[in-house]
Amino acid sequence: MRKSIATVSVSGTLAEKLEAIAAAGFDGVEIFENDLLACPLSPEEVRARAADLGLGIDLYQPFRDFEAVPADVLAGNLRRAERKFRVMERLGADLLLVCSNVSPGAIGDDELAAEQLRLLAERAAEHGVRIAYEALAWGRHVNEYLHAWRIVRMADHPGLGTCLDSFHILSRGSDPIGIEAIPGEKIFFLQLADAPLLAMDVLQWSRHYRCFPGQGNFDLAGLTASVLRAGYTGPLSLEVFNDVFRQASVERTALDGMRSLIALEQSLDGVSHPAVPAGFAFAELADTGTLGGLLSALGFARAGAHASKPVELWSQGEARILLNAGGQASHEGPALVAIGLDSPDPGGAVKHAGSLLSPVLPRERAPEDAPLDAIAAPDGTEIFFCDTAWLADFAQGAPAVAGPGQGAPADGGITRIDHVALTQPLHYFDEAALFYRSVLGLRPQESLELPDPYGLLRSKAMSAPDGAVRMVVNIAQVGAGQHPWQHLALACDDVVAVARRLRDEHPDLLLPIPDNYYDDLEARYEVDPELRHLGVLYDRDGHGGEFLHLYTVTAGRVFFELVQRIGGYQGYGAGNAPIRLAVQHAGA
Amino acid sequence: MRKSIATVSVSGTLAEKLEAIAAAGFDGVEIFENDLLACPLSPEEVRARAADLGLGIDLYQPFRDFEAVPADVLAGNLRRAERKFRVMERLGADLLLVCSNVSPGAIGDDELAAEQLRLLAERAAEHGVRIAYEALAWGRHVNEYLHAWRIVRMADHPGLGTCLDSFHILSRGSDPIGIEAIPGEKIFFLQLADAPLLAMDVLQWSRHYRCFPGQGNFDLAGLTASVLRAGYTGPLSLEVFNDVFRQASVERTALDGMRSLIALEQSLDGVSHPAVPAGFAFAELADTGTLGGLLSALGFARAGAHASKPVELWSQGEARILLNAGGQASHEGPALVAIGLDSPDPGGAVKHAGSLLSPVLPRERAPEDAPLDAIAAPDGTEIFFCDTAWLADFAQGAPAVAGPGQGAPADGGITRIDHVALTQPLHYFDEAALFYRSVLGLRPQESLELPDPYGLLRSKAMSAPDGAVRMVVNIAQVGAGQHPWQHLALACDDVVAVARRLRDEHPDLLLPIPDNYYDDLEARYEVDPELRHLGVLYDRDGHGGEFLHLYTVTAGRVFFELVQRIGGYQGYGAGNAPIRLAVQHAGA
The missing domain is CATH 3.10.180.10 (2,3-Dihydroxybiphenyl 1,2-Dioxygenase, domain 1)
Structure with missing residues (x-):
């Protein structure tokens, strides 16, 4: 499926955001208005920049406090909308997100809302723009996605549809299965955000604590499945407001967003995890010569040395620790640098990790060494997927130098x-x-x-x-x-x-x-x-x-x-x- | 009044906390149990350390989930209490904070709660310990301070009183005036914390966002006045859980806590602010030679030079800027280093600032210079309290060197x-x-x-x-x-x-x-x-x-x-x- 992300989800200037979003492999973006307003590039230049990067502009957002207002306010709101349509034409964007009105002046009258949204859609159509109406979780009168859909249906205009946002739906505890009542072609857009369960005001929760699908507690796969069942064919688009993401590296955050959508797709496709590990094969520690004594005291025994590297295998029960004297220890002394996982399918595990954009590590090895595939965890720790072949690398190697651990009892009570x-x-x-x-x-x-x-x-x-x-x-x-x-x-x-x-x-x-x-x-x-x-x-x-x-x-x-x-x-x-x-x- | 602070309010080990709290001038501490549990010092050693520092141990806290429980649970709770009484004896603490029960197993029966608290007070008395019962804002059945007082009165034991905590009272919107219904001698303790108004779960709000009196939105002076009107004579004690304070310098946080209590006392005593400034006298910028041109462009004119320092006065309307070439500019270039405030009583203002623990700055000045008193703001900016005499230092000084600004029109439209x-x-x-x-x-x-x-x-x-x-x-x-x-x-x-x-x-x-x-x-x-x-x-x-x-x-x-x-x-x-x-x- 097409994959998009709102520019507000990542840090930086608009130009930096577009570049990182394209580099992460997204197909399109939602232009968050404030990012454009603060940008020295004209809408035409942004359009060209996005096109050069291969990014479509899938949505312009948000347009606020439009519908269900008195006549005099409506005139001002239409004037405001006309200006935005012109910006969108220059930008090459043809879909505008309209959030349900939060103003105290909004009127709780669905027919009025429908009538005014229909008028907006008519005006928009003159500029080649369509309107996606969304229920904000804290909308004044419209805050449930089915309510927004009811108004859209009442307005009955081909250029007016609804936008679904997982946060606004799930934060209120609404059941997403009702989405299947909406004809797919009337779902103009789908915004995805996860969130941890927090007992706080929903507006604050939304503005500061959203995260990518799979990082929080919401069932994004279930919601997305309902949207697809309804017949939606538009993009999966991330829209995340997160205080930490705002401070993080734009490249890294964009890549992580893409990872979250790939994982979401995989779960929708029923892809199982070939990588689920069956146990720890080993833990590898960069050593400065101090750990042998410690392991020996814990009852570990030296069980072999690597055939071609300065690495020793220490073991006790099913617990295996590699001590690597090859200079990876930091100035802080010994450190945990790698984890080996018993994998039922090491090749499949690495392929799966690669599909989720994890860096697969180049491996220096002697021709006689067992193949070991590794990826990098977010903190830089190497993760190896192992069958039992790797142990053979240590089988023939008697310890090169006598030292602590040799002859120590192998059973110190540690099992794994x-x-x-x-x-x-x-x-x-x-x-x-x-x-x-x-x-x-x-x-x-x-x-x-x-x-x-x-x-x-x-x-x-x-x-x-x-x-x-x-x-x-x-x-x-x-x-x-x-x-x-x-x-x-x-x-x-x-x-x-x-x-x-x-x-x-x-x-x-x-x-x-x-x-x-x-x-x-x-x-x-x-x-x-x-x-x-x-x-x-x-x-x-x-x-x-x-x-x-x-x-x-x-x-x-x-x-x-x-x-x-x-x-x-x-x-x-x-x-x-x-x-x-x-x-x-x-x-x- | 006696001033105390709970050890949880500041960062560090218990030993570091005690030292900083004493250095800030507090009379006593509440020992927060977790700080003791993680401390290598024995209770006797903590007692001696506090005594050496001149600190009393005014409270030991918290003791949780005690009252209104079934008989079998009561036995375990009394056993638990006995152990704590022994620790308190070793510590030399004679007051234990008991928080209202939050356990789902608690029974909503005030008579039972009173009966069991009375029993606890009897046992405590055998160890010379008294009990202060407090309504947590999220207590299972008891979450209002007047409810806790009702139970204390029902229990009717001289060793049982209530503890009032401003956060628990004000976060629920309870009116503190009801405190005046409690006899002062039955208010065993008063804990003070302010907080910003946040729309979130009260437990999270309390655990992460409390702050010192005057830093948030609660009316601490009003509450404290009611407590004093009730006849309370114990300490004013700060109890703050704050994620930022946890990471900050213990010395600085302790000093700031003391400042907050002094300010609270002053507002109770009706001390007015002799320091309230009537305007900006000047702003002083450390210059690297680049600012003269900028000021000149803005329409400022050079109005004088300091008689004995490399400082120029630039002015326009009532706006006065000092450019200081004396080498205080950082490697980042020009910086704002001082603010002069028009003060109706400069001497009183500095004295007031000193009473609030603000560092009064030593001032190098030539004998003929006007006296100027300065304090340091939290970011290091110097704040001067001025009458008009300081201008005389610049009166006779014609600019030493011709440069930009001389002869520029004094009126560029800027007034102040x-x-x-x-x-x-x-x-x-x-x-x-x-x-x-x-x-x-x-x-x-x-x-x-x-x-x-x-x-x-x-x-x-x-x-x-x-x-x-x-x-x-x-x-x-x-x-x-x-x-x-x-x-x-x-x-x-x-x-x-x-x-x-x-x-x-x-x-x-x-x-x-x-x-x-x-x-x-x-x-x-x-x-x-x-x-x-x-x-x-x-x-x-x-x-x-x-x-x-x-x-x-x-x-x-x-x-x-x-x-x-x-x-x-x-x-x-x-x-x-x-x-x-x-x-x-x-x-x-």
């Missing part, structure tokens, strides 16, 4: 990687959520705001349907510098036993948890007093599930968490994260 | 300084609003969010009651770097005439306004087509007031605006600001 938590770049939190959802097929879980001593941490958890792969993306809104911490959470069958061993053998590796935390924990629950001694944290959900976990100190950007899930606990101990953050800040 | 707009440092927007309100006695006008091509501009206008002094403070939330633009708006009697002259003589000085702007303006209003030719912008208010204005190009951080107010127009042409910002960005 439970989850990976990554800090996202500023402004790209919604992009990350859409990436993990659409590219990897993970499902959104809890979305939280956690107090940090110097700000707030926003956190979103995502999980494969079976919980085999869990990802947490964070963004830190803190004043005194960012903290780009990442962590790797390792599942244990008995975290208390592991903690006992660590407390005895490597007490300095454990993040110290304040006694005051345990005073409170013991006031709330009957927990084993040993938790306090061991520095193990505890959480309980509303369904009898329990969570025991502990943290290591941080090495560079990375720390480890050991977790034990009991009784179907699905969370991440978020209530304990502020304690952890405070201790980490104190030690940073 | 209309307003000054300053960009505030990130995180300190609310501080600026309180500063101009409390220190200078300006009144808040409109508060706006304006789209910028690369983000949003938040803007707050403040004015002296008679409009003689107007200030606009801005904060830019933009992605691609900050733009610290400042501007000086100069009033004209006939901006069109001035524009005509500038268009003829200095066309390069005028900021070019896009034609598209005028296409829209002429669609909306019947305006003189000459405005388009001249680059004059236009606005109209709802009361027949009109505003004509134009902008110069930017020199360093500074640009000039020429404004003409017609028919009592009180605004700032905010609707045109996005046009200006787009053109400025394009030229930056």
Whole structure:
């Protein structure tokens, strides 16, 4: 389907917006009037610029407070409209969005509204312009999409149709199935925006918190399916007002908008996710020589070295960690640089990611190495899709140099990687959520705001349907510098036993948890007093599930968490994260 | 009165918070439980630290979901309370805040609530602890302060009183005059927070947008007066949850909180503002040699030079500008560095500013110079309080060097300084609003969010009651770097005439306004087509007031605006600001 986007959805000057929108592969744009007004280019120049870029101008918007007004106001409104028709002719735009009247002077009379809209459509037709009438969620009298359609039908003019906007429909809780009552040819335009569920005034919600389809909580696929079932053949067009998008890179936001429409189309076409991972194959850490000791202390054993690269494989149970001494460690020390996912179809997974505009990474490899396909996550972390062949690269390689970990017991109680938590770049939190959802097929879980001593941490958890792969993306809104911490959470069958061993053998590796935390924990629950001694944290959900976990100190950007899930606990101990953050800040 | 603050109101670790709170001059603190839980110090150590700093621990908070529960839940809640009483004993805190129950399991039975709170107060008394019961605005059954008081009276225990929180009372629109029905000795605590009026869920509003008294829209003085009339003698205590304060400097936020309480006390005591300025005496610009030509083009004439400093006085009508070549210009070029205000009582004004913790600036001056007292505004701009004596410093000084401006016509149509707009440092927007309100006695006008091509501009206008002094403070939330633009708006009697002259003589000085702007303006209003030719912008208010204005190009951080107010127009042409910002960005 044709894909468009309103210029208001991205940042920059109108010229910058058009360029980035074209580069992202859109077919057309809605020109948001304020972008034109502030632009030094004439409408003719904008038209030529868009044409050069291969962009159609699918809509000019918005025209406000027109219909259902007293006669004297109508005259002024028609005069205003005539001026806009002339601008549209110069621009080469033939569809005008008219929003339902929000003025206190508007009259609650559908027949009057229909009569005046019919008049507007007649005048517009003289300029080759058609009118798309839309119910704003906060319209004075018309705020439901079926009400707008009723008025359009009453007006009965071929140049007058309705514009549907997913936000205005879904924010009011209206059922989009009623769209199927509208003949497709009378739906002149479809605007798509998602949004998180927020308990606030709908106008503020709309103006500041819209996001791209798949980034919020609305069922955009269901609504779009109804619009298509009605026979709509026009573009899918994004119209997003978002305070963060306004500040972000225009190129990146435009690309992410395109990704959201492709993902929406795929879900409409019933495309399944060949990429849904079956587990973590490995996590790769850029090392500066300090992590071997830490892994060894956690009970990992060195299981091999890469045949041609300075990469070691460490393993314990099904948890596999690659230590890469190849110089990717940042000035901040060790960092998590890649994640390997067990993929039922690595080739299909990469192809799927490519279809969603994820950068497929060039891979330097020796001829004898197993092929490994990788893409870049929004924060730059490499995501590899693996079958088991990659392990062979490490099979023959005995450790090149003797060091920590050799001969350590392979069983330290750790069974697998439970989850990976990554800090996202500023402004790209919604992009990350859409990436993990659409590219990897993970499902959104809890979305939280956690107090940090110097700000707030926003956190979103995502999980494969079976919980085999869990990802947490964070963004830190803190004043005194960012903290780009990442962590790797390792599942244990008995975290208390592991903690006992660590407390005895490597007490300095454990993040110290304040006694005051345990005073409170013991006031709330009957927990084993040993938790306090061991520095193990505890959480309980509303369904009898329990969570025991502990943290290591941080090495560079990375720390480890050991977790034990009991009784179907699905969370991440978020209530304990502020304690952890405070201790980490104190030690940073 | 005794002044306290909840530790949650400021950023940092508990130790950092206590130190900054003491340094700001508070008498006591409310220990917010999460701050203690995340703290490595034991309660005894916190107690000692606070005592060393001269801080009392006036409250421990919050204790949640206690009252009006079934018997089995009560047992667990009492056990939980016992643990907290022990922590409080160690901490040396003798007052516990109990918030009204929000749990779905709470029972709507006032007698049960009273009975259980009485039991809690009895248990607390054994530990020397008293209970302050507060109605949360979103309490399950108890969410009005008079309801909480009714239950406290019913419980009838000397160790049980009520806690009043201005946010919970005023956010619901409850009338605080009912507080006068409560005996003062039963008001155990008073928490103060202001907030902007926002149409959103009250819980989100409370958790993210509270601010200090005088920074929002609530009448804190009226509420506090009622509390004092009731006979309350406890502390005035700030309790603010604010996403920005969480990220800001703890020292600065604590000091600003103290300022807000001092200002509140002053308004209760009926202290008038000796500082309310009667007009702008001057604006001082750090110059790199480029501004003389610009001022000359605007019709300013050089009227003198300072007797002992490299400062020139330029004037036109009542508008006076000082150009300071003394090296304060930043690497960004010219900047607005000081504002002189006509003050009816300069000494009193500085004393008033000092009482509100504004830094009084040391002033280097020659013995023969007029005394000029200055304070620092939150963005570092120096504010001088002037009588007319300062002009004498420039009286005898003929310009040292011949240059532009000499001999220029003194009358270019500019009559006075209309307003000054300053960009505030990130995180300190609310501080600026309180500063101009409390220190200078300006009144808040409109508060706006304006789209910028690369983000949003938040803007707050403040004015002296008679409009003689107007200030606009801005904060830019933009992605691609900050733009610290400042501007000086100069009033004209006939901006069109001035524009005509500038268009003829200095066309390069005028900021070019896009034609598209005028296409829209002429669609909306019947305006003189000459405005388009001249680059004059236009606005109209709802009361027949009109505003004509134009902008110069930017020199360093500074640009000039020429404004003409017609028919009592009180605004700032905010609707045109996005046009200006787009053109400025394009030229930056």
